Amino acid sequence: MAGNECEAVFVGRTVQEAVANGAARLGVRVDEANVEILEEGVRGWLGFRAREARVRVGRLTKGAAAERLLRRLAELMGSTVDVKIEGPSGERPGWLVSVASDDPAQWIGRRGQTLDALRVWCDAAATRMAASRERLAVDVAGYRERRESALRFAAKRAGDQVRRSGREVELEAMGAADRRVVHMTLQNVEGIRTESVGEEPFRRVVIRPVV
Amino acid sequence: MHELVEFLAKSLVDHPEEVRVTQVDGETAVIVEIRVAPDDTGRVIGRQGRIIAAIRVLARAVAVRQGKRVVVEVVE
Numbered sequence: 001m002a003g004n005e006c007e008a009v010f011v012g013r014t015v016q017e018a019v020a021n022g023a024a025r026l027g028v029r030v031d032e033a034n035v036e037i038l039e040e041g042v043r044g045w046l047g048f049r050a051r052e053a054r055v056r057v058g059r060l061t062k063g064a065a066a067e068r069l070l071r072r073l074a075e076l077m078g079s080t081v082d083v084k085i086e087g088p089s090g091e092r093p094g095w096l097v098s099v100a101s102d103d104p105a106q107w108i109g110r111r112g113q114t115l116d117a118l119r120v121w122c123d124a125a126a127t128r129m130a131a132s133r134e135r136l137a138v139d140v141a142g143y144r145e146r147r148e149s150a151l152r153f154a155a156k157r158a159g160d161q162v163r164r165s166g167r168e169v170e171l172e173a174m175g176a177a178d179r180r181v182v183h184m185t186l187q188n189v190e191g192i193r194t195e196s197v198g199e200e201p202f203r204r205v206v207i208r209p210v211v
Numbered sequence: 212m213h214e215l216v217e218f219l220a221k222s223l224v225d226h227p228e229e230v231r232v233t234q235v236d237g238e239t240a241v242i243v244e245i246r247v248a249p250d251d252t253g254r255v256i257g258r259q260g261r262i263i264a265a266i267r268v269l270a271r272a273v274a275v276r277q278g279k280r281v282v283v284e285v286v287e
Contacts, residue, residue: 029227069222076215077273106272117268124254124262125222200259 006131007034007058014041015053022057032068032129034060063087063095065129066122066136070099079103094135097122104141112147115140116175148181155185158207163191168208173198179205215273216243216283219266224251240280243270247285255285 006026012018015037023030036056044050060068063085074081082100086092101107108115119138126136139145158169171182179196182205186194194207213234221227229248234241247255256263267283274281 072218073215073269076218106276109268109272114268114272117265117272120257120261120265121219121223121269124257124265128223128225128254 007056009038009054009056011052011054012041013043013050013052015055018053018055019057022055026057026059028057028059028129032060032065034058034064060130061087062126062130062132062134062136063097065126066095066097066138069122069125069129070097070118070138074101077106079106088134092137094137097136097138098142099138099140101140104143107140108143112143112175115143116177119177144177147178151178151181152185155182155205155207159186159189159192162207162209163189166209168206170197171205171207173202173204175201176203179203212241212270212274212281213243216245216266216270219269220245220247220255223254223262224248225254226251240282241274243281243283244286245283246287249287252285252287 008022008026010018010022010025012021018041019030019033019035023033026033034057038054038056039051041053042049042051067083067085070081070083080102084098084100086096086098088094099107106114107118109117115138118140119136122138123136127133137144154171158171162169183194183196186192186207191210192207193210194205196203197206198204213232217230217232220230220232224230224247226248229251231246233244245255254262255266257265263283263285267281270281270283
């Protein structure tokens with residue numbers, strides 16, 4: 001995939017050795033490298049007709065790193081998943097990783113608590129693996145998408161109420177990802193401004209009239 | 212349980228070979244202790260404990276299926 005600046009071709013007597021060379025040079029772990037085998041290499045006999053193995057080694061993209069992480073996690077949790085990754089595009093600045101699981105309830109948790117934890121961990125680990133600060137969103141069984149549209153609806157309604165009444169409205173406590181949706185939804189609405197107040201896990205958004 | 216926590220921890224740190232995870236099974240609870248290289252402590256805990264909080268939630272999601280409580284601590 002594009003955007004992989006630190007990528008190069010490495011050689012070795014075997015594919016394994018070539019990959020190890022490349023990974024060491026790039027400072028990535030062998031099991032976290034993006035490897036493309038260019039030539040298998042031939043051992044030859046006493047050096048006759050031997051040919052070196054050639055591989056292209058690079059870092060995984062942030063999305064590919066997230067996919068590997070979630071697949072391995074699923075194995076350890078004993079569930080089967082299908083992972084789909086979508087790269088940054090015009091309407092979405094970061095990566096979106098969609099997970100379909102045979103046990104979505106376990107991956108979502110009460111009020112999306114497990115899903116939020118999944119995103120925090122997956123983002124931190126994928127940031128290290130891909131050495132990329134791009135945004136990463138994780139969704140399971142379309143939960144995040146449904147939750148976001150419900151939040152946008154609630155945010156707009158509360159925003160209207162503040163504009164009509166001229167009095168501030170405090171929303172219920174919610175996680176950082178949810179608060180972000182509320183802030184984004186109302187950021188360009190005239191006559192109001194939003195702010196987060198309080199300490200986790202009771203942090204909440206307050207919508208105030210602008211005077 | 213310790214296999215899961217070990218994977219979560221190793222995925223976050225710079226020195227995976229120094230990650231040690233131990234597990235003590237009780238009647239109703241499981242205690243999991245994580246040890247990492249000193250300069251990796253921050254990576255496992257995170258700003259304001261965000262990362263370790265996420266690890267705890269994920270461990271709990273697995274533990275409840277076994278009808279157990281789980282305590283995850285980072286030990287220095």
